[in-house]
Amino acid sequence: MPPYIEECRREWKRLGVPDSLAEEMAAELEADLAEAEADGVSAAEILGESDPRRFARTWATERGLVPEPQPKKNRTWMWITASLVLLVFLLLVFPAFAIVGVSSGGSETVEVSPVRRAGPIRVPKLLGLPVCKAVVTANIAGLDAHAPNGSCSALVVRQKPRAGAVVAGNTAGTSFAKLWVRPARG
Amino acid sequence: MRRMAAESRRSQMLRGVLDLCLLAVVVDEPAYGYEMTRRLKERGLSTVGEGSIYPLLGRLERDGLVATHRAASDGGPPRKYYRTSPSGRSALAEGVRAWRDVRNEVDSVLAAVEAEVA
Numbered sequence: 001m002p003p004y005i006e007e008c009r010r011e012w013k014r015l016g017v018p019d020s021l022a023e024e025m026a027a028e029l030e031a032d033l034a035e036a037e038a039d040g041v042s043a044a045e046i047l048g049e050s051d052p053r054r055f056a057r058t059w060a061t062e063r064g065l066v067p068e069p070q071p072k073k074n075r076t077w078m079w080i081t082a083s084l085v086l087l088v089f090l091l092l093v094f095p096a097f098a099i100v101g102v103s104s105g106g107s108e109t110v111e112v113s114p115v116r117r118a119g120p121i122r123v124p125k126l127l128g129l130p131v132c133k134a135v136v137t138a139n140i141a142g143l144d145a146h147a148p149n150g151s152c153s154a155l156v157v158r159q160k161p162r163a164g165a166v167v168a169g170n171t172a173g174t175s176f177a178k179l180w181v182r183p184a185r186g
Numbered sequence: 187m188r189r190m191a192a193e194s195r196r197s198q199m200l201r202g203v204l205d206l207c208l209l210a211v212v213v214d215e216p217a218y219g220y221e222m223t224r225r226l227k228e229r230g231l232s233t234v235g236e237g238s239i240y241p242l243l244g245r246l247e248r249d250g251l252v253a254t255h256r257a258a259s260d261g262g263p264p265r266k267y268y269r270t271s272p273s274g275r276s277a278l279a280e281g282v283r284a285w286r287d288v289r290n291e292v293d294s295v296l297a298a299v300e301a302e303v304a
Contacts, residue, residue: 028266029240032220035262039224046223048238055238063244 004043005029007052008059015057015066025059125163126156131181138179154181204234205242206281209251209270213278216269218259219243243268251277 001009005026012022036046049055060066121142126134132152158180161167211217211225219239226234246252251274259265270278 024266025240027263028219031259031263031265032218035220036223041223045233046220046238048234055240058241059238059244062241062248064248 001026001030002033002043004047004052005033008056011053011056012060012065015060017060017065021063021065120166120168123159123161123163123165123167126159126179127163129156130154131156131179134179134181154183156180157182200231200234203281203285204239205246205251206278206285207231208239208242208246208268209274209278209281212252212268213270213275216255216267218265218267222268246274250274 008029009022009026012025013019017025033043033046036043044050047055049058057066061068123143124137124141126137129137130152131154134156156179160179207226208222211222211229217225222239222243223234226232243252247254247268251271252268253271253274254269255267256264257267
């Protein structure tokens with residue numbers, strides 16, 4: 001078998017072309033080249049391509065035996081979109097989750113953070129209070145708190161740390177107090 | 187340099203219609219690859235330019251525009267024969283129509299230039 005065709009076969013094998021089809025193409029090419037040579041026609045005229053690997057790849061691709069190379073996508077827009085989505089998430093969704101989380105038993109939690117005042121803070125009793133009132137109370141004590149929208153009348157059913165505990169101030173960014181709230185009964 | 191440019195232009199122009207030429211030479215009688223090259227030559231297309239007919243035959247086969255079968259040749263090894271399929275005939279008819287339209291339009295534009303050059 002001529003070296004050109006041997007090289008084609010190697011390329012087809014590398015590309016994962018099934019052996020039977022590679023064999024068929026190699027046999028077709030070999031027979032045609034032999035006949036062309038007998039007619040005094042050069043192999044170059046028949047093949048039209050000096051690079052056997054490129055020739056083999058093109059042929060296999062056109063036959064649909066290997067996937068066509070995908071054009072490189074412009075990834076700039078993809079990155080811009082992903083960045084915008086992330087930004088929106090960070091600005092809107094993440095803070096909402098940081099403030100209000102859903103806990104088991106159908107109640108919500110209100111995270112109280114961070115401290116607004118330096119120095120130790122005595123955690124007030126917030127249990128049983130409507131959440132808006134609890135937030136105000138927490139604020140007065142020096143804790144930063146927000147109530148979830150539309151749940152002002154929900155009652156605080158659990159708090160952490162417990163009332164009367166003393167927490168250090170200036171721990172910005174660290175959640176150190178949490179309220180569990182339950183919607184008020186109609 | 188000018189000759190190379192002319193060859194390149196010819197090659198590019200052929201690229202769009204070589205599939206039609208291949209379909210045309212096996213529309214009545216099947217042929218194997220090299221035999222098709224010979225038929226093209228007999229009809230006046232001596233060189234097919236850059237590339238080869240094999241990838242093009244591969245595409246025609248993939249698209250179902252040619253049907254293939256293996257058969258013994260005259261005293262040689264079995265060959266793969268190509269023949270224009272029914273959908274290939276439709277594609278050929280449509281392609282020839284499109285080619286003639288384009289050729290006429292281009293001829294109309296270039297006719298004046300031809301007169302000046304002559």
